[in-house]
Amino acid sequence: MNYFLIDYENVNVAGFDGLSNLTAEDVVIVFYTENAETLTFDLHTKINESKAKIQFQKVSAKSKNALDFQLCSYLGYLIRDKMDNSNQNNYYIVSNDSGYAVLSNYWKQRAVDVKIFRNLKNQAVPVQKSTNKPSELEKSLSGIVKNKNDIAEISKILNESKDKIEVHNRLQKKFDSQKAGEIYRATKSLISK
Numbered sequence: 739m740n741y742f743l744i745d746y747e748n749v750n751v752a753g754f755d756g757l758s759n760l761t762a763e764d765v766v767i768v769f770y771t772e773n774a775e776t777l778t779f780d781l782h783t784k785i786n787e788s789k790a791k792i793q794f795q796k797v798s799a800k801s802k803n804a805l806d807f808q809l810c811s812y813l814g815y816l817i818r819d820k821m822d823n824s825n826q827n828n829y830y831i832v833s834n835d836s837g838y839a840v841l842s843n844y845w846k847q848r849a850v851d852v853k854i855f856r857n858l859k860n861q862a863v864p865v866q867k868s869t870n871k872p873s874e875l876e877k878s879l880s881g882i883v884k885n886k887n888d889i890a891e892i893s894k895i896l897n898e899s900k901d902k903i904e905v906h907n908r909l910q911k912k913f914d915s916q917k918a919g920e921i922y923r924a925t926k927s928l929i930s931k
Contacts, residue, residue: 739763741816742790742858743809745833746770748898749857751781753832756859760790766858767793769809773911802912810841817850830855834898875928882924888913892921902929 740760744753746768760766766788775796777785785792795812797805813829820827829845829852831838838854845852853860875896879889891912899905905925909918 739765739820740828740830741813742766742830742832743813744768745805745809745831745835747774747805748833748835750774750900751778753857754781754784755857757784757788757790760788760858762789762791764790765793766790767795767812769795769797769805769812771797771805773907800911806835806837810838813841813852817845829853830860832857878928879925882928883921888921892925896925896928899929902926905929 740763742760742764744766746753747770757766795808797808799808809831813831817827817829829850831841831852831854833854834856836854842852842854876889876893879892880886883889883892892909895905895908895912899908906918906922909922912918913921
């Protein structure tokens with residue numbers, strides 16, 4: 739059986755590319771928050787037509803990385819729950835977040851293969867090499883953002899968001915309203931869409 743755990747807050751609708759190729763042997767578990775709890779009509783139709791079993795897990799905790807932690811915990815539960823099963827199961831995390839590579843490596847050491855893909859078409863997420871050099875975006879932010887400790891988080895939000903509205907909403911969730919507004923106004927010129 740194939741288990742696909744979707745980080746919907748990270749991939750949104752694009753993470754479902756390939757849904758029509760799944761079979762009745764596939765289980766899709768969608769983790770989402772109030773930051774990303776909408777579906778397009780097209781996606782809704784594809785979900786209804788899919789042969790795969792689809793489940794939804796709403797993450798209500800508002801702390802940073804709550805969705806990631808709950809997805810990882812659920813993956814561990816699935817692996818343990820299915821270990822006695824003689825059939826080989828496959829586990830996939832659908833996310834653009836290369837940070838899940840740590841989880842993949844952890845399970846690999848325990849003879850369980852966990853792959854990370856951008857979508858259900860199984861397009862792999864490139865693993866970013868860790869460097870201590872700041873990115874160009876982080877260099878630009880250092881001239882705009884007063885608190886240097888916030889630069890990495892703001893950079894992540896700007897890189898992962900698909901448009902200005904998503905940037906604004908994620909900043910509002912991460913920082914208090916006044917600070918989020920200041921950061922948004924200061925970084926608006928860096929947002930391409």
